[in-house]
Amino acid sequence: MTKRVCVIPGDDAAPEAVLPALGVLKAMELDIEYVELPSGEEGQARHGERWAQVCREAIDSCDTTLFGSTSGKTPALGYLRWQKGTYANLRPVKYIAGAKSPLAHPEGIDFVIVRENMEDMYVGVEGELDVLKPLGLVNRLTRRPIPEEGGRFALKVITEENTRRIAEFACRLALRRKAEGKPGRLTVACKYNMLPQSDGLFRRVASEVAKAYPEVEYEDYIVDDFARRIVASPHDLDVVLLPNLYGDILSDEASALVGGLGVAPSACYSDDFAYFEPVHGTAPDIVGKRIINPTATLLSAAMMLEHLGLREEASALERAVAAVYAEGRVLTPDQGGTATSDEFCAAVRQKLG
Numbered sequence: 126m127t128k129r130v131c132v133i134p135g136d137d138a139a140p141e142a143v144l145p146a147l148g149v150l151k152a153m154e155l156d157i158e159y160v161e162l163p164s165g166e167e168g169q170a171r172h173g174e175r176w177a178q179v180c181r182e183a184i185d186s187c188d189t190t191l192f193g194s195t196s197g198k199t200p201a202l203g204y205l206r207w208q209k210g211t212y213a214n215l216r217p218v219k220y221i222a223g224a225k226s227p228l229a230h231p232e233g234i235d236f237v238i239v240r241e242n243m244e245d246m247y248v249g250v251e252g253e254l255d256v257l258k259p260l261g262l263v264n265r266l267t268r269r270p271i272p273e274e275g276g277r278f279a280l281k282v283i284t285e286e287n288t289r290r291i292a293e294f295a296c297r298l299a300l301r302r303k304a305e306g307k308p309g310r311l312t313v314a315c316k317y318n319m320l321p322q323s324d325g326l327f328r329r330v331a332s333e334v335a336k337a338y339p340e341v342e343y344e345d346y347i348v349d350d351f352a353r354r355i356v357a358s359p360h361d362l363d364v365v366l367l368p369n370l371y372g373d374i375l376s377d378e379a380s381a382l383v384g385g386l387g388v389a390p391s392a393c394y395s396d397d398f399a400y401f402e403p404v405h406g407t408a409p410d411i412v413g414k415r416i417i418n419p420t421a422t423l424l425s426a427a428m429m430l431e432h433l434g435l436r437e438e439a440s441a442l443e444r445a446v447a448a449v450y451a452e453g454r455v456l457t458p459d460q461g462g463t464a465t466s467d468e469f470c471a472a473v474r475q476k477l478g
């Protein structure tokens with residue numbers, strides 16, 4: 126049956142990656158109908174007040190969504206993430222031979238960050254300190270009262286239910302990877318020593334869940350130590366489970382090992398919906414130059430094809446991207462080349478035959 130994919134190019138430089146990447150997908154002549162939305166600016170101009178609704182309706186009319194990135198002009202991310210409840214953000218970190226890594230031996234780096242996508246500091250509750258006054262809170266370490274004014278606070282929320290759900294997701298992923306010959310190791314990192322209530326809960330629940338998966342090897346680290354380990358021994362990692370904020374930060378760090386944000390794909394899953402987007406933002410500093418690296422979008426699209434049951438096609442797309450890197454002739458400036466985004470995608474199309 127024909128699948129329907131909603132394509133949302135997003136804002137700033139993101140459409141310069143999404144549109145040529147879509148050209149590659151179309152050239153694959155798959156049984157997919159693409160529902161294409163305009164860029165954020167165009168959408169605002171064309172649809173005005175209705176723009177957010179247009180996005181929602183397009184998303185709901187499709188099986189899945191390929192999303193560029195937004196700086197606010199495309200009002201779709203809140204719907205895709207919060208309203209659709211896409212609680213698991215998968216961010217593969219896999220070295221493609223020929224990509225520009227700062228490491229002497231990046232070959233063989235192949236792990237996946239599973240970022241909890243719903244809570245932690247991203248519940249968006251911040252405010253003036255005087256709001257906390259009635260609670261009479263004290264600093265756990267100094268035992269002094271929290272100042273009543275002269276600053277702001279941010280709330281971090283970790284729930285047992287969401288942690289259990291994301292830990293189950295990560296364990297199932299580790300099992301699947303083990304079946305493919307990978308280590309089947311789950312690594313959890315958070316600041317459980319300083320934050321025994323919140324991150325402590327995350328670690329406790331994750332380790333409890335992992336006990337039900339005896340085939341999965343479990344380990345955990347304090348997150349600052351883990352930030353070092355990502356750089357020092359990335360080859361040891363397989364599936365890495367992180368609360369939302371650490372996941373956001375450390376996945377940017379991890380991407381640097383294998384070529385940077387230009388090559389970092391991601392997928393966000395709920396139990397019955399998924400959407401796909403590069404890890405990077407809208408790269409406003411290079412807008413209009415047509416040099417944004419579409420690899421992250423193409424690899425996100427490959428994850429999308431796999432989600433749609435097009436496994437062979439997903440592998441073919443990944444192989445075509447890898448072939449362009451292996452050759453090293455048509456790469457974008459972030460990878461040390463001089464090619465434009467369109468030229469890079471044309472090279473991928475050629476490899477696809």
Ligand code: ATP
Nearest residue numbers: 386387405406407408409410411417418419421459
């Ligand atoms: P966000 O907060 O939305 O994640 P950001 O402000 O952190 O976004 P990005 O838009 O991801 O930042 O860009 C960070 C830097 O990486 C910028 O210099 C940008 O040009 C560069 N960059 C991001 N994505 C790509 C890409 N696909 N190709 C080349 N350079 C990129």
